Amino acid sequence: MNEKIISITLFQLLLIVFAAKLLFPTAGHTQAGERYDGPIIDMHLHAHTVASYGPEPIPMCTAEEPVIYLGLDPQIPMTLDRVTAPCANPVWSSATDEELLRETLTTLERHNIVLAVTGGPLDEVTRWHEAAPERIIPAISFLTGRASGAQAGGVEGLRNLFLDGRFELFAEVGAQYEGLAPNDPSLDPFYALAEELDIPVGMHLGEGPPGAAYNLYPNYRAALGRPLLLEDVLIRYPKLRIYVMHAGWPLIEEMMAILYSHPQVYVDIAGENWGHPRKEFHRYLQRLVESGFGQRILFGTDQMVWPGTIEVAIESIQSADFLTTGQKQDIFYNNAARFLRLSDDEIAKHHEM
Numbered sequence: 001m002n003e004k005i006i007s008i009t010l011f012q013l014l015l016i017v018f019a020a021k022l023l024f025p026t027a028g029h030t031q032a033g034e035r036y037d038g039p040i041i042d043m044h045l046h047a048h049t050v051a052s053y054g055p056e057p058i059p060m061c062t063a064e065e066p067v068i069y070l071g072l073d074p075q076i077p078m079t080l081d082r083v084t085a086p087c088a089n090p091v092w093s094s095a096t097d098e099e100l101l102r103e104t105l106t107t108l109e110r111h112n113i114v115l116a117v118t119g120g121p122l123d124e125v126t127r128w129h130e131a132a133p134e135r136i137i138p139a140i141s142f143l144t145g146r147a148s149g150a151q152a153g154g155v156e157g158l159r160n161l162f163l164d165g166r167f168e169l170f171a172e173v174g175a176q177y178e179g180l181a182p183n184d185p186s187l188d189p190f191y192a193l194a195e196e197l198d199i200p201v202g203m204h205l206g207e208g209p210p211g212a213a214y215n216l217y218p219n220y221r222a223a224l225g226r227p228l229l230l231e232d233v234l235i236r237y238p239k240l241r242i243y244v245m246h247a248g249w250p251l252i253e254e255m256m257a258i259l260y261s262h263p264q265v266y267v268d269i270a271g272e273n274w275g276h277p278r279k280e281f282h283r284y285l286q287r288l289v290e291s292g293f294g295q296r297i298l299f300g301t302d303q304m305v306w307p308g309t310i311e312v313a314i315e316s317i318q319s320a321d322f323l324t325t326g327q328k329q330d331i332f333y334n335n336a337a338r339f340l341r342l343s344d345d346e347i348a349k350h351h352e353m
């Protein structure tokens, strides 16, 4: 008799557990540490020429500690060391622009990166877009110093290019590289245009190359990357669709003040996900997620001329054991789909690929 009571109780217990699972599904937020295997959106890819970074091949160290400073010789910008890289496993730049395009597209495909916001000089961007019109979202970079394209007649030129369908986002906007704060009055006509035509803006705030002011970007100042400098702009242009590239690293408290106070702002985590020591990247990401901003973080690679960095960037999220699979899915895809306002059809198609 006792046995019977126990077995009924166990059966009831199982029923309760089953009912609880039905009532409170985990909605994809499964156990931490599982790999995400769905589609990915890269919000921060570049179409640059290999030559704009110096004589190739150029090694790049990833996730290294201590921080590695670039060569300070202005004649060989971005070259770490022409013979040996100061790290054990560098990734190497592509040999030619053709290879760069091909290797990047192959890597995007292999990792199910279904869309990539691709910024750079417009000629390069157009070439990339024509090579993979489904995958490459053309964006225009400006105010990024040496990697800038022509500004094509200022704001009116940008308006015409946008209306001609030549680009879909302003990204990357690198005012900091030119010694301008994001709230510099000279940028007002451009913000007004972005708001008027509903063009999303990817604003660089935070890290440039280490030691940048002594080499590639003499006007670069860390102080101009302060996220709070964006606040006036957000108030003046409340309909602006804007994401802060690099999440304003390392000024996380200012970044969180902006995210908390201005719900329209998103951030990307590109560059630091392969360029910074991994522990620091994870700390930064974990702080953002655990402060409640996990649905405003966009995945990006900041791939320039090193296609190998894409895999390092993806792995930095996959290996983050503080993230659930659902949080990885938000970062890799859902948040960007929302920011870019993808249609249900587009989203469904990406999940079939």
Ligand SMILES: [Zn+2]
Pocket (backbone or CB within 6 Å): 172, 204, 205, 207, 245, 246
């Ligand atoms: Zn940047």
